[in-house]
Amino acid sequence: AQSVTQLGSHVSVSEGALVLLRCNYSSSVPPYLFWYVQYPNQGLQLLLKYTSAATLVKGINGFEAEFKKSETSFHLTKPSAHMSDAAEYFCAVSSYSGNTPLVFGKGTRLSVIA
Amino acid sequence: IAGITQAPTSQILAAGRRMTLRCTQDMRHNAMYWYRQDLGLGLRLIHYSNTAGTTGKGEVPDGYSVSRANTDDFPLTLASAVPSQTSVYFCASSDSASGLSSYNEQFFGPGTRLTVL
Numbered sequence: 001a002q003s004v005t006q007l008g009s010h011v012s013v014s015e016g017a018l019v020l021l022r023c024n025y026s027s028s029v030p031p032y033l034f035w036y037v038q039y040p041n042q043g044l045q046l047l048l049k050y051t052s053a054a055t056l057v058k059g060i061n062g063f064e065a066e067f068k069k070s071e072t073s074f075h076l077t078k079p080s081a082h083m084s085d086a087a088e089y090f091c092a093v094s095s096y097s098g099n100t101p102l103v104f105g106k107g108t109r110l111s112v113i114a
Numbered sequence: 115i116a117g118i119t120q121a122p123t124s125q126i127l128a129a130g131r132r133m134t135l136r137c138t139q140d141m142r143h144n145a146m147y148w149y150r151q152d153l154g155l156g157l158r159l160i161h162y163s164n165t166a167g168t169t170g171k172g173e174v175p176d177g178y179s180v181s182r183a184n185t186d187d188f189p190l191t192l193a194s195a196v197p198s199q200t201s202v203y204f205c206a207s208s209d210s211a212s213g214l215s216s217y218n219e220q221f222f223g224p225g226t227r228l229t230v231l
Binding site for chain 2: 009034036042043044045046049090101102103104105106107
């Protein structure tokens with residue numbers, strides 16, 4: 001069975017500071033990994049995804065994530081936080097075996113302080 | 115604009131009533147999903163369908179049913195609503211046929227906020 005753990009239900013950073021949102025996964029098969037963002041009262045939209053190509057994945061809005069198999073991690077980072085980054089972020093995992101549903105973490109709410 | 119639509123946007127429902135949440139996608143995706151989102155619990159899969167005519171149970175299927183008569187529509191029915199089904203419901207779709215670069219990437223609708231009193 002696959003699972004995702006997001007460390008920290010709430011992260012607060014100052015505007016301009018580094019954003020680091022942590023995600024660790026568990027999977028018995030090579031995983032596909034995703035980060036989604038949810039702005040208030042909206043659905044989820046894809047930030048970036050890892051599908052066994054490059055281990056450093058660049059996404060939208062300046063976010064990137066690095067797949068580290070040895071650490072079973074897929075942490076999300078952004079060098080400089082912007083007020084508009086305030087949102088809920090979800091890490092998700094699936095396997096390379098057809099249309100298997102995504103397994104989501106519980107989410108991390110990012111607050112950006114001016 | 116292509117995407118997923120959900121209806122209604124929000125609904126207040128008396129306990130015991132029957133309710134169907136509608137979901138339609140125009141991307142011709144073969145797979146569709148229903149999730150519920152609750153504070154502190156993230157998104158939990160209710161039911162899914164890998165292709166028209168087939169459905170499967172997710173993590174929290176009890177009290178819900180789905181059907182997939184065609185590619186575009188995937189309604190979720192609460193036969194007799196209970197207060198614990200108060201939640202935000204998201205429909206999603208994905209298409210494995212479009213190639214490895216989008217394998218299992220899911221596209222989400224805007225959600226339905228349901229309150230059961």
